[in-house]
Amino acid sequence: MKHTISVLVENKFGALNRVAAMFSARGFNLESISIGETEDPEISRMTIVTEGDEQILGQIVKQLNRLIDTIKVLDLTGALTVERELALITVFYQKSNRSELIGLCDIFKANVVDITQKTFTLEIVGPPEKIDSAINILIPFGIKEMARSGVVALSRGEQLNRHKKGSSEVLAI
Amino acid sequence: MTSKGHTLIGAEIFFECLRREGVEYIFGYPGGALLKIYEKLYDVDDIKHILVRHEQGATHMAEGYARATGKVGVVLVTSGPGATNTVTGIANAYMDSSPIVIFTGQVPTHLIGNDAFQEADILGITRPITKYNFLVKDVNELASTIRKAFFLARTGRPGPVLVDLPKDVMNAKCTFEYPEKVEIRGYKPTVQGHTMQIKKAAAKIKHAKKPLLYVGGGIIMSEAAKELTFFAKTHRIPVTMTLQGLGALPAKDELSLGMLGMHGTYWANQAVNNCDVLIALGARFDDRVTGKTETFATQAYKIHVDIDPTAIDKNVLVDLPIVGDVKHILSELSVEMTESPDTEEWLKTIQAWREDCPLVYETEDGKLRTEYVIEQISEKTGGEAIVVADVGQHQMWIAQYYQFNNPRLQISSAGLGTMGFSLPAAIGAAFGVQDKPVISISGDGGFMMNIQELVTAAYHKIPLKIFLINNSYLGMVRQWQELFHEKKYSFTDLSENNPDYVKVVASFGIPAFSTDNPNEVSELLDKALAYNEGPIFVEFKVAREDMVFPMVPAGASISDMMIKRLNPKTLV
Numbered sequence: 001m002k003h004t005i006s007v008l009v010e011n012k013f014g015a016l017n018r019v020a021a022m023f024s025a026r027g028f029n030l031e032s033i034s035i036g037e038t039e040d041p042e043i044s045r046m047t048i049v050t051e052g053d054e055q056i057l058g059q060i061v062k063q064l065n066r067l068i069d070t071i072k073v074l075d076l077t078g079a080l081t082v083e084r085e086l087a088l089i090t091v092f093y094q095k096s097n098r099s100e101l102i103g104l105c106d107i108f109k110a111n112v113v114d115i116t117q118k119t120f121t122l123e124i125v126g127p128p129e130k131i132d133s134a135i136n137i138l139i140p141f142g143i144k145e146m147a148r149s150g151v152v153a154l155s156r157g158e159q160l161n162r163h164k165k166g167s168s169e170v171l172a173i
Numbered sequence: 174m175t176s177k178g179h180t181l182i183g184a185e186i187f188f189e190c191l192r193r194e195g196v197e198y199i200f201g202y203p204g205g206a207l208l209k210i211y212e213k214l215y216d217v218d219d220i221k222h223i224l225v226r227h228e229q230g231a232t233h234m235a236e237g238y239a240r241a242t243g244k245v246g247v248v249l250v251t252s253g254p255g256a257t258n259t260v261t262g263i264a265n266a267y268m269d270s271s272p273i274v275i276f277t278g279q280v281p282t283h284l285i286g287n288d289a290f291q292e293a294d295i296l297g298i299t300r301p302i303t304k305y306n307f308l309v310k311d312v313n314e315l316a317s318t319i320r321k322a323f324f325l326a327r328t329g330r331p332g333p334v335l336v337d338l339p340k341d342v343m344n345a346k347c348t349f350e351y352p353e354k355v356e357i358r359g360y361k362p363t364v365q366g367h368t369m370q371i372k373k374a375a376a377k378i379k380h381a382k383k384p385l386l387y388v389g390g391g392i393i394m395s396e397a398a399k400e401l402t403f404f405a406k407t408h409r410i411p412v413t414m415t416l417q418g419l420g421a422l423p424a425k426d427e428l429s430l431g432m433l434g435m436h437g438t439y440w441a442n443q444a445v446n447n448c449d450v451l452i453a454l455g456a457r458f459d460d461r462v463t464g465k466t467e468t469f470a471t472q473a474y475k476i477h478v479d480i481d482p483t484a485i486d487k488n489v490l491v492d493l494p495i496v497g498d499v500k501h502i503l504s505e506l507s508v509e510m511t512e513s514p515d516t517e518e519w520l521k522t523i524q525a526w527r528e529d530c531p532l533v534y535e536t537e538d539g540k541l542r543t544e545y546v547i548e549q550i551s552e553k554t555g556g557e558a559i560v561v562a563d564v565g566q567h568q569m570w571i572a573q574y575y576q577f578n579n580p581r582l583q584i585s586s587a588g589l590g591t592m593g594f595s596l597p598a599a600i601g602a603a604f605g606v607q608d609k610p611v612i613s614i615s616g617d618g619g620f621m622m623n624i625q626e627l628v629t630a631a632y633h634k635i636p637l638k639i640f641l642i643n644n645s646y647l648g649m650v651r652q653w654q655e656l657f658h659e660k661k662y663s664f665t666d667l668s669e670n671n672p673d674y675v676k677v678v679a680s681f682g683i684p685a686f687s688t689d690n691p692n693e694v695s696e697l698l699d700k701a702l703a704y705n706e707g708p709i710f711v712e713f714k715v716a717r718e719d720m721v722f723p724m725v726p727a728g729a730s731i732s733d734m735m736i737k738r739l740n741p742k743t744l745v
Contacts, residue, residue, distance in 0.1 A: 017297070062482045068304070068357060070304045
């Protein structure tokens, strides 16, 4: 089963590498990983999409928690979440099918961000399934190249906003 | 205590920090990137620097020191090859959860990433084999980083921590301040166990008919041997130990079943197969212990206590996990245990298994046997010596025949299985512990892998007993070749290219002896144990083709033990 995991990590060099290396070293599936700074510049949020049964997922969450840079791990699967992915897709067109393509852009709420004599570059934002179906529709036109950002996700409401600087763990010996 | 002070350069801050961490020894090797540190070391007389002859030796020494003393071992090596030579030792410490801090020199910050002379991305190389690693880019972060490194190495599940020190940072100046507190947001090891879980565990154990304690290195690391002994003896619950757990309960105790697993005792493995409540304490269900996991302790309700949550449900699914420090949890569990299970029948059953199938070895042909040598060492030291094994057959025979009567006496490379570990680790242990004999036992294969550290032992005149078990084979590999690879002894026979070990060792200025006669063992051991002027070496030339039994073939169930070899074709 596919899982979306949100991980708050210290915004330091090496943090992404540690997470990615943990997945490869332990043979866990890593479908997508995206990372960016949060409202606290010392913390980054990683969104990881992975796949595995309950036991594997339990290990993934525990292993992520074990990393020293990790502040919080949340398995968002089944929770109320907002999930988005960005795709940039360059498709070939001809005069004869240009209006059809523009119509499809409207349906997918895609923006045309670049255009040449032969190609459109579209920007599509949405849940990964929407991007998947857009790609399927565009394949017959001929996709020149594309880039997907990987999923970013947040739970709905206020659940995740508790990790301000003031709550940092202080350990004394 | 916060220490505010005057302006110091990085190299001076380095030693100030080590003083505050109580460092006694640095195991190190100088090099270009460390010149400022070695310059300042010249005037440091309260921290002793031990010059090794290979950086791998430094890491094993630091680990031997850490495991014998419970303190943090410290390594100092230069950049590039100095750093990469530590990799095996770091991986070893990581697998066995040993607290060491490795300081590596690094090229100046402006050259990092330029493929500069003696540059290696040691952070990238060691990320998967350290608990954490740091690159100090600014001298203002040096003291707090060293503070964090020691804190991380010794707390929670201990492990190696590496600090990379660029050359220019060692020359840069700042005001020295040693932080009072360590702030690491993501690091909060759970020490106290969950009270309800502990109550549940107590309820299960109270009503068990065939309970069994399965204890690992976690008991030794958390200094919980006393709590374990009290718990086991109060409730009369038998104890089986992993290789790393040996000594947690004295081997001579009637409740001690010795080691379980691949080369464990028949009765310990039978107890695992038949117990109804298995209480795993600071042990991680390693594949060398469980064999085929689907058939491991199938009748048992499994309770697992570990400070590392990832150890739980990793290899074997358990019924009741308790995350926390085993010392705290055992104390709480003892309070909750208001009544004891009746285990007398169970203990009788185990005793019958013990009598059915004792540990035995060949004696009639007059050849010298490793088992006999180990038995003699055990008797003569009363099970109170620090015995540092290398890796292979002799390591398993030590586990079977040396009667470890206290914690921190058994030191060997359990997780990684690093040949060449014994000699340097024993040197490190001997620096840390002066009131007990320290014995290094190696096979002829492993001994060659770090033989250069004989210089370190000889120069410092440490009273180390170095025993070589020489069968002129890579014995354990040969055993597997005989049993599972059609006797294709591919590159394991060392008889034609082994050196004359007595001559080699004597050339280091170490008294050296050799025997293949069982009748000479006792006298040579007495001589070695009495010699305190420095290291002493004895080679025991043993029967060449003996095998370690009992044995559970890799991947088989631990109920499918090979007890002994009747002849090469018949296994019983």
